[in-house]
Amino acid sequence: MIQRIPVVEKILSANDRLAEHNRTKLDSAGVFSYNLMASPGAGKTSLIERTIAGLAGRSRVAVIDGDIATSIDADRARAAGAIAVQINTGGECHLDAVMLQSALDTLDLNSVDLLIVENVGNLICPASFKLGTHTSVLIASVPEGDDKPYKYPGMYRGVDALVINKVDLLPYVEFDMEYFRRGVEILNPGLVTFPLSCRTGEGLEAWLEWVAAGRIEEMSAEGSPT
């Protein structure tokens, strides 16, 4: 086990350098970008579909989808009206900056305003690998339960915004919203949060406003890559 640590550190550091490179490329093309993370089935692709539809006519959206296998998610994003690229990680549990670089190379960034990167469904590993995007967003899902911030602190600590999806299921599951929010507040004080339902459309307006506003505002702030 002792041998493993320096090797992993070396990979991470190479990854960070490449993330800076991706970020510069996106900045030059004027493309604002989101790294969307969540556990499997929390609603990443559904939120992307809703976002593409909600921004239609306002922003030209591209989607890069990361999955172990299949092109189901890219097909859905394409059907919703976006340019979409599928990355199959071939078993890897997260995207990394190399994979994003390869995907970016296939896109004409000059015809894109907004890029959404859908990371692999996983509440752990993606938090450790920067891609070079401007902002990171986590989707929690009501049926997953209210203890997730406590149990996956690394993910909750590192993100710039939180979507709480599937609020339409609140009447049918045990989910203590106050307990959940208390956990989030401990790890990431003041985190901007969007309770919504991709199924019913409830709460989507606030999310879409934030996505649209974030594009300009964050761009000038020049934060570090996510």
Next chain:
Amino acid sequence: MIQRIPVVEKILSANDRLAEHNRTKLDSAGVFSYNLMASPGAGKTSLIERTIAGLAGRSRVAVIDGDIATSIDADRARAAGAIAVQINTGGECHLDAVMLQSALDTLDLNSVDLLIVENVGNLICPASFKLGTHTSVLIASVPEGDDKPYKYPGMYRGVDALVINKVDLLPYVEFDMEYFRRGVEILNPGLVTFPLSCRTGEGLEAWLEWVAAGRIEEMSAEGSPT
């Protein structure tokens, strides 16, 4: 990246040897064991609570809980009546045979009939690390969606049984059971499957029967560790 592969292989092979060691230890003590895997919030701990209650008076159950952080799950298993040990992986996205060995050392296996190991919530990484248990069980959750077998084939391919939890939510979400089952059948033909709801109790009887029967039947089969 090139340096990484041999190091990881070395760890995996050491892990497999240690898994055999764990298996021998469990066999000697007459303890039948399950490696329970699922994405975050699919209902691993709820199924464990139901299983402890359902086997009360029949089997003495011990639970080893793997999580990044907190002892929430072990506390719940203990409250349900089991001997419980919490492993905090400190960021690792899966349990491995070393962690299980350490946890086994803290248990008096002679006072245990059945061991349930609750792996870290993750549909990817735990599939690559044997622990030394007798049987592996995956929990799918209805609100996660019906495309999970297609998107996480490695996990679905490798398990010995599948629980489909939260069937009480079927009326409130889009979930095509036939499409889901078709995906499972392609990857793992004939896989034994238990549709149930830990919340309502529906379908639990068949699961409990299988757990109870498996104890004796599998023991004599001497399959390879999971």
